[in-house]
Each structure stands twice: as C-alpha cells, then as structure tokens.
Amino acid sequence: MKIHDLITTTDELTALCERLAQSEFVAVDTEFMRENTYWPELCLVQIANTEEAAAIDPLAEGLDMTPLLDLMCENEDVLKVFHAGGQDVEIIVNLTGKTPHPVFDTQIAMMAISQSEQIGYANLVETWLNIQIDKGARFTDWSRRPLTDRQIEYAIGDVTHLSKIFPKILKKLIKTGRGNWLNAEMEKLADPSNYLINPETSWKRIRSPGRNPQVLGRLKALAAWREGEAQHKNIPRGRIMRDETLADIAAHPPKRQADLAKVRGLSSAWKDNDIGKRLMKEIAEAEPLPKSEMPEKMKRGAPLGKEGALVADLLKLLLKIRAREIDVAARLLTRADEMEALAAGVRDLKVLEGWRYDVFGKDALELVEGKLAFAVQGGKLAMTHIDDMQASMEEALAAE
DSSP states (O other): OEEOOOBOSHHHHHHHHHHHTTSSEEEEEEEEEOSSOSSOEEEEEEEEOSSEEEEEOTTSTTOOOHHHHHHHHTOTTSEEEESSTHHHHHHHHHHHSSOOSSEEEHHHHHHHHSSOSSOOHHHHHHHHHOOOOOOTTTTOOTTSSSOOHHHHHHHHHHHHHHHHHHHHHHHHHHHHTOGGGGHHHHHHHTOGGGTSOOGGGGGGGSOOOSSOHHHHHHHHHHHHHHHHHHHHHTSOHHHHOOHHHHHHHHHSOOSSGGGGGGSTTSOGGGGTSHHHHHHHHHHHHOOOOOGGGSOOOOOOOSOOHHHHHHHHHHHHHHHHHHHHHHTOOHHHHOOHHHHHHHHTTOOOOGGGSHHHIIIIIHHHHHHHTTOEEEEEETTEEEEEEHHHHHHHHHHHHHHO
8 A cells, every 4th residue: 555745735635635536435534632622623634545545734834625625525426434433524524514425434333243332443453453553642742743754654554454444344244234224323423413513502412400491591591602602712612611510500590790709610700700791691681491492301101110120121131132142232223211211111212113123122022012031041041932932831741
C-alpha cells in the first residue's frame, strides 16, 4: 500500500479524492480536540482504500477541504467505513450540515458476528490482524504543529488496518446472512438529526426532574440558554453549568440573584455578575412546558411486581443464552427495559418485529406465555419447548 506524505495543499487533496472516488470503499478516521471548545476542532483526517493511504492536515494554511467533504457527503458510490464513527461523523456534520453516506461502522458490525458490544479499535485490530497497536501517541495534542513522523504514522495506521479488516468483516456478514440486521443501525449513524444541536430540544438530553410542567418548562428554557452561552463563548456547555446544577435550578429556582451563591455547582460570583443576571431573566420568563411537548411515558403494561420481576430476570437469562448460542451481542437483539416491558405485558416492541422476532423475540414471547422452559442438556443451560418436553415424556412412558 502506498503511504503519502502529509497532505497540506488543495491540489494534492483534489488529486487524492479523484483517485479515491473510483474505490468501492474508503476507511476514514479523524483526530480532533474538544476539551476546551464547544465544537470539536478537526486537526487531522486519515483516509485509505486498498491501494493508498494519506493523512490530511485541515489546519494547513490555504487548504480547501471541499474535495474531501464532497467525497464524504455527495458521492453515493463510495462506502465510507468508520470504527466507532459517531464523533467522526459529528465533525463532518458540523462542517457541512450533512452526514457521510453510505456508511459502515465496524464496531456496530461486530455486534452481529460476535458477542462484543463495544469492541475497541486496538482489540479489533488484534482480533482480525493479530497486530498490537502502539498506543503511545493516543493522547497527542493533535492541534500542535508540526506533527512528528511518529504521530502521522500512528494516525495513518488507523485507516490502513481498517481497510484490511473491513473486507474480512463483510465476508463474514455475507456468510452468516446477517448484513440486513445492521441496516437500521447504520442508517441511524447517518441520520443528521443525531448530531445537529437544536437548543430548543437540548433539555431532552438532561435527566428530567419528574413530569411537572413548570419544572420542565424551566429546564427547557435554561438548557436552551446554556447552549447559546456555550456556543457564543465556544466552550463546552459543562463549563457554563453542569447538567445536575441546571436540573436542580429548574426544580428549585432561586428567587433572587443573590441566592445563586448558595447553589451547589456555581461560584459565588454568579450572585452579582452578568451571566447570573441573564440566568435569572431566563428563570423569570420561563413558561410551563406545553402538554404537546411533555415526554412520553415509557411503554409499560401492568406493574411488574415480584412475579413479573422474576419473569424479566428469566428473559434476561434467555437473552444471554441466545446471544451465546448464535454469537451475537445481546445489545443488538434487545435491551433490559424491553425485557421488563415484555414481562409486564407490552407487545408493541422492536424485539417482536422482523429479524429480532425470528432469532429471539418468538422464544421470549413463548417464555412469557409459559410455552418455553429452561433445561440442562449436556451440562449446559438450554431452552426447551413445553410441548416437546411433554412429547418426550409420553414417548418414554410408551416405551416402558
């Protein structure tokens, strides 16, 4: 594989992207810094196909990133392969308002062909290529220039390895017939709404203090205000105020600005500074959350009770057994809250739809309905249908 020098000019980038546009796929990774800023600062982009690899310096003076961004977001013929690519995709969305498409995430794909739920990149490389990655440059300040040869080599290695691993994963997915299991997960990764921050809906990311419309109205107003303050200053929202502090103020609003000095998580300076004044204005003007915006209650049937809780535990045990049997990550099949809802009588669940129903949901439903039981077979815990057990017993009795 040809490894290019660090790309710092628009002409070099244009030529590279024209060649990569002829590929079936490209492996992509980014290096960025976000500890001190609201928006992540893109510091390096690594990209490779099966023939060549390069690192691109977006901080290089005069470099126009348009050829690369067009390849990512406008070229539908080239598959973009990431590993745990959520943050990489977020950066591209911040630059273009669009997500790369089509996309493939090897971390998500591993959930369909192994029991690994969030396999790290180093473990992925060791599993598929038997190579141990040098992690020495992992905590590099990628914004500092010049980058050393070791830093660039480390960074490019992420995509050279990924370009070799992806075809192997794809081959196994085809062999197992599980590629369609991942369609919804990959489309979710490519959904721009997951990355574009709307201050008016940012409150939904904060653990809600109950369902009181007045409290939730203040939470919505304060969360939107915090986003605006953080964006204006380009600092992480937590530097303005932590989620717990914001939720506490929404639930127990101070009556006077001087009372802000008593709020845990705020400095005493808030009692008489400008940001404290702006906060008090938001509190005073906040309106109750409209009924139409109230968060939906989680789907539940009857209260679980002790018996229902036992059924939920049995479902979780069944999930572990099935995940082990078919070598798939349990998280890809369903979640704990779905198991509890199923035990409580809810039937409008993803686990009872499509391929999930075929490989797990059908048996889970039969367990709840008393048609399935646990049994020990060959020293291992397994599932047995009640009808099959009865038939076996009848055959045994008849044989006597």
